[in-house]
Amino acid sequence: MTLMTVILFLYLLSAAGYIVFLFIQKPVLHRLGFGMLTAGFLAHTFHIGDEFVRLGFFPVHTLHHTLSFTAWTLAGVYLILKYRYRLNILGSFAAPLAAVVAIAAVCIPEVPTEYGHQLKSIWLILHVGFIFIGQACLALACGAGILYLIQDHAIKSKSNRFFLKRLPSLELLDVTGYMFIFTGFTMLTIGLITGFIYAHQVWGRFWSWDPKEIWSGVSWLIYAALLHGRLTSGWRGRRSAVMAIIGFAALVFTFLGVNIFLEGHHDKFTRW
Amino acid sequence: MINSPDGSTDLPVRSGPDLPDILLIGINHKTAPVALREQLALSTDETDQALEFFQKSPNISESLILSTCNRVEVLMAVSDRDAAVATIKNLIARTKAISMDQINNAIYVHSGEEAIRHIFRVAASLDSMMLGEPQILGQIKTAYRSAVRKKCTGLIVNRLMHKAFSTAKRVRSETGIGGHAVSISYAAVELAKKIFDSLDDKTVLLVGAGEMAELAVEHLIHSRRSGGLLVANRTFSIGADLAGRFKGTPIRLEEIPAYLKLADIIISSTGAPGYVITGDQVRPIMRQRRNRPLFFIDIAVPRDIDPAVNRIPNAYLYDIDDLQGVINGNIETRNKESVKAERIVDEAVLRFKDWFENLDALPTIIALRKKLYAIAEAEMARTIPSLGGLPAGDREAIQKMIDAMISKILHAPTVFLKNPGGHRNKTVYLDIARKLFNLDDE
Incomplete structure (x- = not known):
């Protein structure tokens, strides 16, 4: 059994704990979910560090590695949130998502790829690190948005008491979502800027109309519009939740769809 | 080795009639209309007077009165059940100008296990008009304080109330009976x-x-x-x-x-x-x-x-x-939770009944004998092997000596526990004896 399987197992246990918690609201369940996620995250941190040392560069050069790194940032960002907010229910979104991404990572075999010195650039590490942490924040913002829409519907329709009882207040979901979008957008911006610098070093230009670049730009604009709307004309609540979900869909397409359906200079990072 | 007693005993003990009975008499919103409840409700002064009256009455050793807008109940430890019931009914007829027919129609009388269960259910708000409402526990605590202040409670009512409080607390924390709004x-x-x-x-x-x-x-x-x-x-x-x-x-x-x-x-x-x-x-x-x-x-x-x-x-x-x-949704949830609550109450009733029944002289004396024989057996098991092969006759002699010692040790306590003296409260001494020899493994 490889370390990655153990990590996946811990994530799955955590997801199970959080999902059962959604149905049976016993504190022991979300504590179990939290404990397992923490254990999984620590093991995962060790695993990624170990790969880094073994390979001599930041291990994000294949789809296996990028997915693994995505699961790690998702777990990490949720754990940080746990310290600041009492939103245990968001774990029912974050832990299963991390587990699903980890499953995908395990299923996709590691393939040896030739790589050049370009993978060792500090700008690349910063670019990938910031983008992925930003993505994890925006994934959780999407989760908060989904929970917001469910709770909004439960209150308006007056029929679904299952969610009404279990989900927190709309205000808390909205504020948490906003906080995630703000943080995620900042990370994404820094990630894009470091990406430009890296591109300039490697290809000699900041922007080359690569499909991935275009879609990153689209995602960035969606979030920029959302934040602008919130600050200037009070886009909060429902509309903010819907935008968070749309924005995240664009991000997922940028991450996976572009590599699968379109071509560009990022494709070797998702080769399998 | 030693023959340990099997529960039957050669000591001449029998369950005395002087173990009091737990009795609960009352009316509530289910048995009496508000007009009658109003009439029967007792003010603080009236409660104190009634408690004093019960104190003087020879059949009643302990008493407590609970009077709220939905119920008036009297909890007692009595030596003669029928006489106590008659005393209460007469008191109501005399002071409240209500006909005996009306009283008989509305009143319920529980004794023994039923009385224990009733008071536990009331405290846990399982008998309330609005299931799970939180006020009743406070009202019972106030009633208990009044009875304690008047020195009307004793061993049985004290323990009964403390167990009622802890059971109510358990029901509240372990079930959703008090959760979710119902107004x-x-x-x-x-x-x-x-x-x-x-x-x-x-x-x-x-x-x-x-x-x-x-x-x-x-x-x-x-x-x-x-x-x-x-x-x-x-x-x-x-x-x-x-x-x-x-x-x-x-x-x-x-x-x-x-x-x-x-x-x-x-x-x-x-x-x-x-x-x-x-x-x-x-x-x-x-x-x-x-x-x-x-x-x-x-x-x-x-x-x-x-x-x-x-x-x-x-x-x-x-x-x-x-x-x-x-x-309505919340009330449904509470009703579902009440099943769990009833189970908690049942457990508490069983435990209380065990304790209460052991307050009788006979089980206490049997338990005491068992304890002494257990000690003797354990000590023998340690000593006999070190004496080498002991002849069968010697063993029998030692056994006889042990039997005689235990009988003699137990003689005076047995006589005392069966009859501690006319005016003394036997249950108190039984309780002390059980604690002194740690018979309940608490």
Whole structure:
């Protein structure tokens, strides 16, 4: 059994704990979910560090590695949130998502790829690190948005008491979502800027109309519009939740769809 | 080795008739209409007088009186059940001018296990008109304090009450019987907390200053530490009156659209025939409020607030039927939880019954004998092997000696426990004996 399987197992246990918690609201369940996620995250941190040392560069050069790194940032960002907010229910979104991404990572075999010195650039590490942490924040913002829409519907329709009882207040979901979008957008911006610098070093230009670049730009604009709307004309609540979900869909397409359906200079990072 | 006793005993003991009976007599909302309950309800002074009367009565060794608006109950430890029941009935007939027929129709009498279960269920709010309501436990505690102050309680009632309190606490913490609102004002607050993270600093706008509005706002105001209150009423002075009592600001009905910008929770209860607040009024307000949520609670019939309001994003409207729907759902949840609660009560009743039955002389003496034989056997098992092969005759002699010693040691305690003296409370000595020799493994 490889370390990655153990990590996946811990994530799955955590997801199970959080999902059962959604149905049976016993504190022991979300504590179990939290404990397992923490254990999984620590093991995962060790695993990624170990790969880094073994390979001599930041291990994000294949789809296996990028997915693994995505699961790690998702777990990490949720754990940080746990310290600041009492939103245990968001774990029912974050832990299963991390587990699903980890499953995908395990299923996709590691393939040896030739790589050049370009993978060792500090700008690349910063670019990938910031983008992925930003993505994890925006994934959780999407989760908060989904929970917001469910709770909004439960209150308006007056029929679904299952969610009404279990989900927190709309205000808390909205504020948490906003906080995630703000943080995620900042990370994404820094990630894009470091990406430009890296591109300039490697290809000699900041922007080359690569499909991935275009879609990153689209995602960035969606979030920029959302934040602008919130600050200037009070886009909060429902509309903010819907935008968070749309924005995240664009991000997922940028991450996976572009590599699968379109071509560009990022494709070797998702080769399998 | 040693023959340990098998539970039968050669000591001449038998269950004495002097172990008191636990008796509970009362009426409640299920057996008596409010008119009769009113008549029977006891004031604090009357309760004290009744307790004094019971203290003097020869059949009653311990007593406690619980009188609330839904029930009047007397819990007692008695030596003669029938005589005690007659005493109570006569007392009621004499002091309350109620015919014996009426009393007999409404009153229930429980004794032994049934009485224990009843008082546990009452304390756990399983017998309340509104299942799970929290006041009853406080009322029982007050009743118990009064009885203790009058020195009317003893070993049995004290333990019974302490167990009733701990059982009620367990029911409350381990089941959802007290969870979720079952009144209009509580349901409104519960819902408001699903929209707003905290009710602090939220502004409440009352439209209509009637009694319903006051009831609804009272709980809402108590659920928050700060925030404004606005009162709009057709007759300005009445609104100003209510606003004054809750430190709010009175406004005129025509000003409502302007103040919707400031308010977060609107409670409407006017007698107006048409809508007081329409969707067209609210829609432009949401923009000005920068989409901060608005919660409308319409408790008026006919309704005050246009149902179209609920379709506006970030505005939520609950009318009286919607609130009733929430309450019904919560009552259903409580009913489901009551099954769990009954099981907790059953456990507690069984444990109490065990303790109570052991207060009799016979089981205590048997337990004492068992304990002594267990000690003798353990010591023998340690000593005999070190003596080498002992002849069978010697063994028998040692066995006889042990039997004789245990019999003699137990003689005086047995005689005393069976009859500690005419005026003494036997149960107290039995309890002490059990504790002294740790017979209950507590």
